[in-house]
Amino acid sequence: MALIMKYIDSMQRYMDSHGDSRTKDWPMMSSPFPTLAVCLTYVYLVKVLGPRLMENRKPFRLQNTLVFYNAVQVIFSAWLFYEMVHACWWYYFSKFTEFLDTIFFVLRKKTSQVTTLHVIHHGCMPMSVWFGVKFTPGGHSTFFGLLNTFVHIIMYTYYMFSAMGPQYQKYLWWKKYLTTLQMVQFVLIMVHAFQLLFIDCNYPKAFVWWIGMHAVMFFFLFNEFYKNAYKGRRTKHKNLLMFILQRKEKDDDDLDVQKTNKAVTEEQQKASLTNGHISNGVVSNGSLANGLTKNGYKMASTSLLANGSGTTLNGSIKPTTANGSLHKNGDAPLLVNGHSKMGVELSTQLTQRKLQQQQK
Structure with missing residues (x-):
């Protein structure tokens, strides 16, 4: 136990000496542990406790709540985009408010939406941003937040219309392009971060790798989601079309066989009219x-x-x-x-x- 406390104390001294003095007294900026605790609580809540509590309960509708929440997120993201240079702490805070995305999924029993991608994305972001606010607020680090808040303006606008009801579904044909925009965002963040491996501007190399590798991880996660959600659906539609065409071709073949069999039967009946046989009212040999x-x-x-x-x-x-x-x-x-x-x-x-x- 003494060894653990010694390790924590040394880490605290390191953060105090290397952290940005402007953010030292901001809420939850003195230590990473409060943020880590909230993130772990979030994961436990949405993956274990929440589904267990909702198991025998009816799902909540929450339509008005969702509309209000997404509208607030749109406004909040727009303000962050405008004030990013001066609002990096609020950007960090916004990562906690986004936990409500998953909590609402759990309350509505939409457990299929609580994917690995979703939980990793929301669970990691507060810790990732905490280090940025603590050690490198402003400057080069703001590009990541600036781009992300712009994407969130569009994303939460989509979610808001989606929550308004089925009558708005016809206006939401662009979901696939929203996912594409998110992947483009991560590519731009990668390029912006890794350029400092070749350019010296007195920015910590550790944060170059920290931001850049986050972008790489999320790019591949979102790309996998894109393939499963859209290309997989296209493959299913293609397979269904092929099945229908093959079925029609088989039915046509069966019809041809039936016609051929009918013609053969008629020929046999005509041949059997000789030697006193009767068929369809025709008389032969008296x-x-x-x-x-x-x-x-x-x-x-x-x-x-x-x-x-x-x-x-x-x-x-x-x-x-x-x-x-x-x-x-x-x-x-x-x-x-x-x-x-x-x-x-x-x-x-x-x-x-x-x-x-x-x-x-």
Whole structure:
């Protein structure tokens, strides 16, 4: 314990001797530990305690609160942008107010928004800025804050409109370009910071690397977010389009196969019309269809025989035929070669009468 206290005391003396005297008495500037404590509390709150407390609760809507908060952030960032040279401490303070971004996500149970990028970005910034305010306020260090506050004016304007409700979503098509602007910001910060590796202007090299490497880290984190959020979405849309086109092509192929199968079936049906088969009312080899015979004689309505002779019972024709003759199946004399037995007897009697008359 004594060793830890000795280390803390030596670090405190170093900060007092090397820190900027103008900021020594500013709130939370005497030691980095208050800032570190707030940052660690923030991470614990949004990643552990907050989700646990909201687990069995309904999400808060907070629409009016979000609109007000984002409007304040826009105004605050605009003022910081204008007064950056004289307001570096307020810029440091603004990093704490931005914790509310994540706290509102937790209260609304938007846990998918509490990403690693989001937590690292907000959790690191107060500590990063603290060192800048403590040791190098103003001058070269203000470029980073100046550029960042300009981006935040645009970013919180976007968030404010987004919080106003669905009716404003049509005006928020430029989210992708906001992310692009953030990445451009980090590139400019890298160039601005690392130029001092080649130019000597009495600026601490440690802060050159501190600011420059922060910009490198955030650039790659935001670039990964950009690829997942926008290029990944484009890939999904492309895959969906390819699936639809492939499905349509498969359906067209299936339709062609069905048409081909139907044509083959029709050909087979036409071929099967021979040898007494019936299909769709067509008659072949004396079979009946729709009351007509192949020789054109109507059967059911006129009670005619196929060969011009026959007999009826109750006005109907009995269906059994053989060699051009009809059979009543026992209810009338059988037809023989198209003539009934009654007709044969009548013909015999007429022949006998003619013979008798000739003899007279």
